[in-house]
Amino acid sequence: xxIAESRRIGRAAIxxxxxxxxxxxxxxxxxxxxxxxxxxxxxxxxxxxxxxTAAKSGHMIQQGVYRETHAxxxxxxxxxxxxxxxxxxxxxxxxxxxxxxxxxxxxPYESEGExxxxxxxxxxxxxxxxxxxxxxxxxxxxxxx
Amino acid sequence: xxIAESRRIGRAAIxxxxxxxxxxxxxxxxxxxxxxxxxxxxxxxxxxxxxxTAAKSGHMIQQGVYRETHAxxxxxxxxxxxxxxxxxxxxxxxxxxxxxxxxxxxxPYESEGExxxxxxxxxxxxxxxxxxxxxxxxxxxxxxx
Amino acid sequence: xxIAESRRIGRAAIxxxxxxxxxxxxxxxxxxxxxxxxxxxxxxxxxxxxxxTAAKSGHMIQQGVYRETHAxxxxxxxxxxxxxxxxxxxxxxxxxxxxxxxxxxxxPYESEGExxxxxxxxxxxxxxxxxxxxxxxxxxxxxxx
Amino acid sequence: xxIAESRRIGRAAIxxxxxxxxxxxxxxxxxxxxxxxxxxxxxxxxxxxxxxTAAKSGHMIQQGVYRETHAxxxxxxxxxxxxxxxxxxxxxxxxxxxxxxxxxxxxPYESEGExxxxxxxxxxxxxxxxxxxxxxxxxxxxxxx
Amino acid sequence: xxIAESRRIGRAAIxxxxxxxxxxxxxxxxxxxxxxxxxxxxxxxxxxxxxxTAAKSGHMIQQGVYRETHAxxxxxxxxxxxxxxxxxxxxxxxxxxxxxxxxxxxxPYESEGExxxxxxxxxxxxxxxxxxxxxxxxxxxxxxx
Amino acid sequence: xxIAESRRIGRAAIxxxxxxxxxxxxxxxxxxxxxxxxxxxxxxxxxxxxxxTAAKSGHMIQQGVYRETHAxxxxxxxxxxxxxxxxxxxxxxxxxxxxxxxxxxxxPYESEGExxxxxxxxxxxxxxxxxxxxxxxxxxxxxxx
Ligand SMILES: [Mg+2]
Ligand SMILES: [Mg+2]
Ligand SMILES: [Mg+2]
Ligand SMILES: [Mg+2]
Ligand SMILES: [Mg+2]
Ligand SMILES: [Mg+2]
Numbered sequence: 001x002x003i004a005e006s007r008r009i010g011r012a013a014i015x016x017x018x019x020x021x022x023x024x025x026x027x028x029x030x031x032x033x034x035x036x037x038x039x040x041x042x043x044x045x046x047x048x049x050x051x052x053t054a055a056k057s058g059h060m061i062q063q064g065v066y067r068e069t070h071a072x073x074x075x076x077x078x079x080x081x082x083x084x085x086x087x088x089x090x091x092x093x094x095x096x097x098x099x100x101x102x103x104x105x106x107x108p109y110e111s112e113g114e115x116x117x118x119x120x121x122x123x124x125x126x127x128x129x130x131x132x133x134x135x136x137x138x139x140x141x142x143x144x145x
Numbered sequence: 146x147x148i149a150e151s152r153r154i155g156r157a158a159i160x161x162x163x164x165x166x167x168x169x170x171x172x173x174x175x176x177x178x179x180x181x182x183x184x185x186x187x188x189x190x191x192x193x194x195x196x197x198t199a200a201k202s203g204h205m206i207q208q209g210v211y212r213e214t215h216a217x218x219x220x221x222x223x224x225x226x227x228x229x230x231x232x233x234x235x236x237x238x239x240x241x242x243x244x245x246x247x248x249x250x251x252x253p254y255e256s257e258g259e260x261x262x263x264x265x266x267x268x269x270x271x272x273x274x275x276x277x278x279x280x281x282x283x284x285x286x287x288x289x290x
Numbered sequence: 291x292x293i294a295e296s297r298r299i300g301r302a303a304i305x306x307x308x309x310x311x312x313x314x315x316x317x318x319x320x321x322x323x324x325x326x327x328x329x330x331x332x333x334x335x336x337x338x339x340x341x342x343t344a345a346k347s348g349h350m351i352q353q354g355v356y357r358e359t360h361a362x363x364x365x366x367x368x369x370x371x372x373x374x375x376x377x378x379x380x381x382x383x384x385x386x387x388x389x390x391x392x393x394x395x396x397x398p399y400e401s402e403g404e405x406x407x408x409x410x411x412x413x414x415x416x417x418x419x420x421x422x423x424x425x426x427x428x429x430x431x432x433x434x435x
Numbered sequence: 436x437x438i439a440e441s442r443r444i445g446r447a448a449i450x451x452x453x454x455x456x457x458x459x460x461x462x463x464x465x466x467x468x469x470x471x472x473x474x475x476x477x478x479x480x481x482x483x484x485x486x487x488t489a490a491k492s493g494h495m496i497q498q499g500v501y502r503e504t505h506a507x508x509x510x511x512x513x514x515x516x517x518x519x520x521x522x523x524x525x526x527x528x529x530x531x532x533x534x535x536x537x538x539x540x541x542x543p544y545e546s547e548g549e550x551x552x553x554x555x556x557x558x559x560x561x562x563x564x565x566x567x568x569x570x571x572x573x574x575x576x577x578x579x580x
Numbered sequence: 581x582x583i584a585e586s587r588r589i590g591r592a593a594i595x596x597x598x599x600x601x602x603x604x605x606x607x608x609x610x611x612x613x614x615x616x617x618x619x620x621x622x623x624x625x626x627x628x629x630x631x632x633t634a635a636k637s638g639h640m641i642q643q644g645v646y647r648e649t650h651a652x653x654x655x656x657x658x659x660x661x662x663x664x665x666x667x668x669x670x671x672x673x674x675x676x677x678x679x680x681x682x683x684x685x686x687x688p689y690e691s692e693g694e695x696x697x698x699x700x701x702x703x704x705x706x707x708x709x710x711x712x713x714x715x716x717x718x719x720x721x722x723x724x725x
Numbered sequence: 726x727x728i729a730e731s732r733r734i735g736r737a738a739i740x741x742x743x744x745x746x747x748x749x750x751x752x753x754x755x756x757x758x759x760x761x762x763x764x765x766x767x768x769x770x771x772x773x774x775x776x777x778t779a780a781k782s783g784h785m786i787q788q789g790v791y792r793e794t795h796a797x798x799x800x801x802x803x804x805x806x807x808x809x810x811x812x813x814x815x816x817x818x819x820x821x822x823x824x825x826x827x828x829x830x831x832x833p834y835e836s837e838g839e840x841x842x843x844x845x846x847x848x849x850x851x852x853x854x855x856x857x858x859x860x861x862x863x864x865x866x867x868x869x870x
Binding site: 044045048073080087 | 376377379381382383384385417418422423424425
């Protein structure tokens with residue numbers, strides 16, 4: 001019972017987001033789906049939109065099924081809490097992000113009955129809208145789908 | 146200017162926290178200090194205390210210098226935002242965490258004038274106080290020290 | 291002492307907001323004032339403005355008396371917490387609302403000395419800016435006026 | 436597409452929580468499951484525990500399936516945001532709640548593919564730990580399950 | 581219209597809370613009521629209780645009138661946001677406060693119709709539960725009463 | 726050990742922000758730097774920008790050294806928590822501020838080893854975007870630099 005060692009979906013998503021080489025060494029079950037990408041903006045709406053678009057075009061979620069969009073949305077919001085640490089705001093408090101993201105879908109649990117889950121990982125920089133005035137940030141959101 | 150590719154302190158801290166083998170492959174400058182450990186509790190105060198104690202006993206911060214304790218404290222709090230995603234509460238909302246942590250201290254910037262920074266990374270599980278009813282969580286806090 | 295059974299102002303406001311038939315069956319003292327309306331937007335400012343405008347044009351608050359505007363404002367904000375559940379943000383996190391609202395003013399307490407109170411109730415849907423990708427949400431704010 | 440008029444799960448849950456007569460007039464599909472109850476405490480952990488216990492003993496969720504516990508937990512947390520309006524804290528900020536709750540499980544959408552959802556509604560009073568020094572509060576959390 | 585220069589109730593409360601000499605030089609209308617005191621704790625409940633007790637014993641609010649207790653409570657909570665800056669938590673995140681407080685009651689507006697308002701000001705230190713490992717903090721909450 | 730009586734940097738910053746006469750009577754070490762100013766907006770980004778610009782043009786922080794910008798930024802954000810009390814939002818929730826600010830830099834501690842700290846104090850009004858429909862607000866953020 002519990003999370004299987006070789007199926008830690010959050011760890012896999014974070015490693016993909018951290019990867020410099022597209023994460024080719026990250027190991028997870030072949031049946032899982034994933035996608036990666038980059039997004040930078042001081043407009044938080046654009047960050048959410050970029051993640052949703054990537055998930056849809058990467059066939060991570062079924063289009064037209066709201067429960068899948070809903071699961072993804074809350075995973076994105078939870079990942080943003082880690083990146084923003086207090087208030088989910090970017091431009092409104094004069095800061096911007098440059099992020100690499102990974103979305104992974106699969107069952108991390110030993111029991112088949114747990115079905116599919118989705119992990120959204122974000123890694124990059126947050127800071128003033130001036131190159132170099134920034135530090136790293138990470139976020140991870142996980143939801144059943 | 147900016148964060149040096151080989152000195153991404155947040156990435157290093159996260160990789161250490163994710164490592165199954167004590168992170169021996171994580172690469173960062175030899176001059177940097179780091180420590181790792183584990184803590185599990187549904188008492189958020191104990192999580193903060195365990196991180197502060199590890200930092201002190203690992204000589205990550207100077208004892209008796211408040212500015213170092215202050216820098217560490219805010220890095221810990223920022224990491225907890227990523228783990229808790231909304232309210233920095235554990236037992237009060239009937240959940241518990243089991244975390245592996247890493248604290249890294251060094252200068253991630255190309256300019257020497259940026260001085261030292263501290264990164265606190267947390268990785269583990271959060272969930273109901275019942276084994277297996279949990280999913281993964283990650284947090285990263287970074288501060289100048 | 292306490293809230294009179296027949297004068298539960300929050301319950302009355304919620305029932306009005308939920309009503310499909312303009313809430314004609316909702317029972318409360320004849321001396322109370324109330325107004326209802328609808329507002330939809332992904333701009334949170336417009337939601338606040340619509341509620342303030344409805345309250346003024348419905349003679350729920352005295353214009354030019356700041357204490358009444360202040361009481362209403364905080365009641366609106368508290369209702370928005372229930373609708374947004376975490377961050378009082380709509381478009382900034384790529385979501386929109388379609389709400390029916392009710393504002394009720396009266397004394398819900400058995401003691402006349404408690405004076406007047408105001409209840410702001412919101413009921414509707416929140417979700418992606420795509421018809422159907424949404425679920426219900428409710429909020430209630432109550433303040434002395 | 437969208438939420439079916441006769442299957443508004445959040446509205447049903449709120450009406451059950453508001454009901455003085457156990458909500459016998461609330462109409463929803465016969466296939467849906469629901470349970471109601473009462474809980475009062477200034478210990479937020481006890482509120483969460485009471486809701487989880489009621490859901491399990493009322494067979495609202497499958498025991499031993501984490502995805503169902505997870506769906507319920509987040510619905511409870513979202514409902515608590517509405518009740519607490521800012522910080523999910525009770526005794527820590529010297530306030531207590533007396534709540535009636537309803538949990539409803541079913542598919543509110545016109546499409547069968549949306550599967551089951553869960554709604555947690557809370558209605559009652561919040562205030563100082565002194566009888567009568569309190570006002571009403573409402574919360575609603577909705578999640579796919 | 582607006583706040584009268586000589587009746588800035590928040591400024592008066594802050595000056596009283598900052599005063600080393602009991603604030604004897606702080607100027608405000610003779611008709612206003614005020615009280616001052618000190619409280620230190622890592623238990624946030626005790627901070628709220630100390631302020632409520634001081635207000636009652638200093639006859640700042642009418643006992644047994646909930647609307648006055650309610651007005652005071654929200655002013656206290658708003659002041660605590662300034663002191664805690666993010667999460668209204670003390671011991672739960674391993675920190676403690678030592679505060680001097682002032683509560684002032686009066687009408688700060690030029691118009692008599694604005695009635696009475698209450699200001700709660702907090703000034704002191706926040707930090708680790710070790711003498712000296714702390715910095716200053718301030719909070720101000722204002723409400724109509 | 727601890728904060729020196731005559732070097733309470735937060736108290737000095739607040740007194741400067743409260744001062745009607747540019748704070749000429751506020752006493753602090755001659756070696757400290759400070760600047761004051763005014764800013765009003767319903768755009769939170771402009772508030773942050775005005776404070777950063779004032780700090781730079783007043784030579785409070787070294788330009789091009791990110792650790793100084795970072796220290797200032799977090800001090801500003803903490804001060805904004807006190808002003809906004811819950812959500813760091815202005816126009817998005819239909820409110821505006823008119824603030825006087827003070828930024829002070831120096832070592833408030835008895836030990837020289839504590840180095841320099843920065844205090845950001847805000848005092849003014851917050852309310853509806855209508856003259857007079859507003860009350861006072863205060864915020865203080867303190868950080869090591
Ligand atoms: Mg979860
Ligand atoms: Mg930072
Ligand atoms: Mg209240
Ligand atoms: Mg949702
Ligand atoms: Mg106010
Ligand atoms: Mg601090």
